[in-house]
Amino acid sequence: MGLNLNWFKYSSPATFYPLAGKMIPYFAGLAVVLTVIGLYLGFFVAPTDFKQGEGYRIIFIHVPAAWMSMLIYVVMAVYAGVGLVFNTRLSSLMAYALAPTGAMFTFLALWTGALWGKPMWGTWWVWDARLTSELILLFLYIGFMSLRAAIDDPRRAARASGLLAIVGVINVPIIYKSVEWWNTLHQGATVTISSGTSMESTMLTAMAVMVFAFWMYTIAVVLVRVRCEMLEAEQHTDWVADAVREGK
Amino acid sequence: MNWGSASEFFAMGGHAFYVWGSYGVTTVFMVAEVVLVVRRKRTITQRLGRMLRMRIGGKHEAQT
Amino acid sequence: MWAVFQCVVRRDLTLAMRRRADVLTTLFFFVIVVSLFPLGVGPEMDILRMMGAGVVWVAALLASMLSLGRMFSADYADGTLEQMVLSPQPLTLLVLGKVLSHWLTSGLPLVLIAPLLGIQFGLSTQALLILVMALLLGTPVLSLIGAVGAALTLGLRGGGVLVSLLVLPLYIPVLIFGAGAVDASMSGLAAQAHLALLGAFLAPALVFAPWATGWALRISLD
Amino acid sequence: MWAVFQCVVRRDLTLAMRRRADVLTTLFFFVIVVSLFPLGVGPEMDILRMMGAGVVWVAALLASMLSLGRMFSADYADGTLEQMVLSPQPLTLLVLGKVLSHWLTSGLPLVLIAPLLGIQFGLSTQALLILVMALLLGTPVLSLIGAVGAALTLGLRGGGVLVSLLVLPLYIPVLIFGAGAVDASMSGLAAQAHLALLGAFLAPALVFAPWATGWALRISLD
Amino acid sequence: MLEVVDLACARGERRLFENLNFSLTQGELLYVHGPNGSGKTTLLRAVCGLGWPDAGEVRWQGQNIRRVRDEYHRAMAYVGHHNGVKDDLTAFENLRISAQLVGGAGDDERVLAALERMELAQCVELPGKVLSQGQKRRLALARLLVMGAALWVLDEPFNALDVRAVGRVQAVLSDHLDNGGMVMFTTHQEVDIIAHRARHVHLGA
């Protein structure tokens, strides 16, 4: 019961809005600190890969971006689903706020992958399963945002795009498993970079730190954006008036 | 420490274009996203502030 | 319940027969898109053989997508969809009926004519057989997935193009395995694995898609 | 007269801007369709290079055809087309305005993005240039011919057959010469002849198609 | 019995109505009044289960209609602004399919009787698309006669009908009420079926 109450308390925009405002600086700060540490580890501690040379250092943004692109989609779909089933406005707004960042990370995964592919595989782009499914993911994000934009009534837009997000979520396991299902050029799902074991662990650490940095970045940006969405969606309510008056 | 000199660092073992191309574009996108979203927040707050002032101002005039 | 399912299927088939031209156009479109490639690429049989399955599949995807507009939008515009949603029957069932008749009028004809087109590309009898089987398993999935997109974009201006943006990405796995099956059989490998995967798409799509479509319809009718 | 032409173009552009998503989706549709072919056919660059131009052209045709629906059918359904036909301005002029804005919102974007897609298929710079020029001459023809078809299918019973009989044979030469121009330049021949022929399609289409479309509209509105 | 409890609907920024409460029992008529744009259509669609209200609920026999949807839809028939007539089917086919969709056998006798009652006898074999505006409207209303629903929800049923047809429809409504049916409707025309136990709901300023 108490848990229930809390849930509803924090899912009400009026409570969530100031709370989010307070949390943003912490996440932003964490993101900056982790990025600095991660880049230091990645560029100055992790050794040169004997097969790929220095080119492999793209991994420290490629893999985090690729992981975030999928993770954000799943989180977005969950929010959209909750919004659809329980008719909570805030969850739909969260889904909207996540989409642009997810699309950006998807694009970055594609971009860094392409820049990596040229020196490693000798081509910018191959029609390989993982690359293709990542491209599909980008289209799904764009589809989600376009569908929302195409519907005028905010209530209907929330429901329709929520349903789409849920249907599209089946693509995520496909991306994740694609390397096993197809025989392709792309790396398997384990980090297998050819070098000594001790060095591998520093690479792993650097990559892990960068993943956390991107995670924190995402939370910070998405919280700002969801605050914008909340202000727009509820501009005629009293709490928005109060919030604006207090200059938050 | 992997690098003998700054120039060696920037050369990235001959992969400068690919590595810095990746990091550069990533930085541009992430910074741009932050700027855009913060600016959006500011414009919305300003617009709502203006609307609010107009409403309050209107009420005030009506009363006096 | 079965009676209602039958009623919906019969209704949609009747409507399709009254508008026979539409059904023919889909077929015509499919044939044209496929036939264009030998003209454009030139007569080398080796190259044609390599692209044959892919081209037929892409054309099937596009044809099935183009005919999605027929599934709900006319019913939406004249208000009969409203009446269907208000009927006391499970909406999932009605949707399934509509999808079935859509497939019968737009998917099945493609499957039947595909071997003829495959011959143009110099596919072997074995490859043609696999092509037909793959299409037989794959095109219903296209109709099922397409139904969700068509329902979501109902009444949106330019819905026709939006639907392709929503639906084509989800079609891609079907395309890859469908074309892959034929390629596998041509390079002497067994195509069973690919066909089994297509079957594995069909089963959940049959359960899940009509349900999602039903929801999408309820949302679009608000 | 010029004012009215402007008014129609502005109106249709405004409508397109209100539905900006539409214009973007036409573009995405084009991109997706072009990307589908490598998926179906496989990743070998040599084959892709040979089919590149053809694929881009087929996709352009489909995108322009899909967006034809936007040209008249919404206006027909809500009765504004009736009002246009009843306006004291020459119908040919109004039609030309609608076709122009259709091309601006659906043809032109394709032309602009085509080089990017051509790169995916490994086309050379020279080939890309010819591709863009060919599309620049060819897509307006598609819009113009499409307009006649769109107008005929509005109300006429069995219009579907008529439109495929009328429009597709006229589309195919555009496709063949459009794709041919690129192929010619790739095999080191001059593409001028092909481009000139595309120009020769455009000129009569500009004169004849709006007029035919006007008549088709009058017939469809009976 | 139909109950509407604390219902609220918004469109865009505007709340069309809120805290709307009423109920409707056997033999009763509910007349929804209101000027253009006051939310009558929105209310009727919400009552049918087509709209998604912002607050409140609609109950059928004491239960939320979203819970007992099938049962409710078996007991309810809606004729909205759209006629729901397929252009390519004949009047007869249109009506028979409507009947079958409800699960009824859609036997020819009953369908023909309904067409006759709405004076559509000479249109039986005409496709929907050639019917005049008023004939389409009658066909939509004929659906009520074959569906056997207890609750009729009608959005401006008299639109486009000629005087004689208006009379016919009024008679049909009266009969339905006499047989213990319920009718919820809205119209801008003057009608005199208010002889029955009628309730009124007023929307808009």
Place this chain on the structure above:
Amino acid sequence: MLEVVDLACARGERRLFENLNFSLTQGELLYVHGPNGSGKTTLLRAVCGLGWPDAGEVRWQGQNIRRVRDEYHRAMAYVGHHNGVKDDLTAFENLRISAQLVGGAGDDERVLAALERMELAQCVELPGKVLSQGQKRRLALARLLVMGAALWVLDEPFNALDVRAVGRVQAVLSDHLDNGGMVMFTTHQEVDIIAHRARHVHLGA
């Protein structure tokens, strides 16, 4: 002056009317009566030049309207069963474009005045799609006020209008007639603008 000479229209196998003759001069009202499906819409569309009659002709100032099409269309305005309201344009834009299409400047003052006269003031900036049925109808009728045509051809103008709006439209019609305009219309509702010099045409049995 409008003349209809020996006009005949058929639909399918059916002759809806034949040998129809009438004329309409300044300040006159023509009321087309007839039950549903009697051919009123068909007649009105033929008079506008939208339909293709089977025999006879429609003359404007003594000349066949197909010959003087531009001139005729400048002098004529038609509001049919369809409202001709674009979903994606605001009420204001809808009206301004209608005015511009006739070649008028479509100046904002006049457009706003027309909207106000039809009580659409608070819908000025709403897109067509969210307007209610009656609001759309009013918007269609507001077109008459900005187009400056002499002859108005109206197919059931009062459909979907609330009582107050019906009154407004009647006043608008009266004014138009007083200013030497011509109106040809059909309706199934009872209206009392027949105080003017009215002619009647009866279609159907």
